[in-house]
Amino acid sequence: MRVKKGMLMLGIGFGIGIMQLPVHASESQAENPVEISDLEIVETTLAASAESDFTWNGTIITGYTGTSTTVVIPSKATEIADGAFRGTNITSLSFEGNDLLTIGRDAFCNCTSLTSVTFPTGLKSIGYESFYRCSTLQQVVIPENVQTIGARAFYGCSNLNNVEIKSSILNDTGWDIFKDCSSLKTVTISGKLSTIPNQMFQGANYITSITIPETVTSIGENAFRECTSLKSIVIPSNVTSIGKDAFYKCTSMTSITFPTKLTSIGYESFYGCSTLQQVVIPENVQTIGA
Template sequence: MKKAKIRRTILLLLVSLFLAQIAAPALSVPAYASAPSEQTSVTEDELTDPTKMPPPEETGSEKSAPTDDPPADKAPEESDKANEKSGTRYYSNNPDDFVIENGVLVEYRGSDTHITIPSTVEKIGQHVFSDKTFIEWVVIPPSVIEIDTSAFLRCTGLEGVTFSEGLEIIGNSAFQQCTNFQVASLPLSLAEIGDHAFWDCTSLQALYFKPDTYLYINQRAFENCAINELTLPADTWYIGKNAFKNNTSLTALNLPEGVRNVDDNAFRGCTSLIEVDLPGSLEIVPRGMFAECTSLETVVMRPGIIEIKGYTNDYYPGAFHGCTKLKSVTLPSSSYELGRYAFFNTPSLLSVIIPPSVTIMGERAFDEGQHLLIKGRIGSRAQSFAAENNNRFQGTLPPVDWINVKRLTGNRLQITW
């Protein structure tokens, strides 16, 4: 009896345990729960030396968000380069693209189309940008004093340059054959423009000088350009040979009083030029200065001019040789010499007044023939020249107070002046 009761009790316990196991929720144990915990030991040195401390873990709020910005050592895109500063557009370029030695920029390694020269540069060296046809615009800061020989030679994509006050010298061939260069506004500080500096810049239409610039322009500096109008500073000390030759678009030229030294052929072949007014400060009109200016109609020369140079050879013709439309010439009372062939091949010139101060007239200073009427003082060199060259002559007597009348014997009078 007791055994049966014990068996029944055990059976009930087993059933109860079985039912309890089914009803109880399943317990999940984390994977790390069974792993022993690891502790990082920190020595005393590590506690006192921050460089030996393990780095702190980043929390969610401290992590930096992803960005599309370029790395700090990369140049930004072209669209982000331009910014305005004091009215001048500056561009950001990679400093590593510029090789600078003792203030001289000796090499450019970049490929930017718009460039700002670093402010540590005092001189742009020879050939630094030569033949880099991808360059479109350059900003030159006030620190730059000189642009050396051929610095931008044949940069055919270059449209313009921002020149800053401080620049003193533009070297030989500095911008030669930059055929897309359109506008040049030159600073007051500029003192010298070298040989061929802008030679063959066939798109250069606008050229501006500051009025008080003391300037020396070397030979062929602006030959074969497309300048429309030109006003030179009064303190232009020298204009070299062929300096503005073959600017066939030049229609207006202003040479103010103060311009002194102009060399041969300076404006030769400027075929659109119609009128010129030459200041007395010039003194000497050089060989070929306006030769072959085939649209030139009027020439006025102010008192102070003493000589108009004549022909030497085909490279150096007379000052106004081949001005086929020239109709009017005013010679000043200060002039005394007209060189040989000075006005040769000027078939439209029908009349000219030659003052008595002119005592030297070279061979065929004016064209031969009856079409030309020379007006001058009776007994002057103008009268004898007209006779030598088969020109018509219209004489004038000197002022009355110059005439000395002396009665001779009978009805004869002697008139001298």
């Protein structure tokens, strides 16, 4: 069989793109290898779900009517309304662009098939019970610009085993954010927080260890309240105050190390720490609550 001179385009699908391989197939070139310079890579990205798959109020997504379980929020969206995806069978959630600022109350509550969430870097607020009992969710990375996380945001996410907090400006957190996350043993705080906000880890009853960044200067009220599996903790060298009920009923805690700069230990901050064996109060402490 004779092959006419021309160019054959071989399309090879790789999921993340198409490799187009030009083959110069003439009688004189048939046995010559293809040069690397002849390869052309055409990159593609995961397309946003169609805007028609959602119900809208301006730029706010109020509901999901699509059939795909893999959801990519369009860049048009700036907010996901309260309860917008509650109880749906979505398995994967990601975002086109970084314009989304707010995830509302109960937005993904009881999405029990949701295994993967990738938040946009522009996100500022994660609402009350927004991912409540998403029982197959495995990993959460809190982006750099998040300022608030509502109470019980990840309550009952029983397969959640990896949490990283990248935000350096997180300043408002509700109670029981990680309560009953039975696979979550440790949390990484990579952001340069100046304070551990009030209630941030309250009720995180399966966490056994947390490393507090050296940038932290204060630990808020109820910050680690009823972290009943937490065994020991080192308070960073720059911390000057520990708030009311900060380690209330951390019943597994056997040791704690205070920094020399510490000046204030709050009311009932270590109440009910029944296995704590030794406490050394530094020389600069001026007040100890009842």
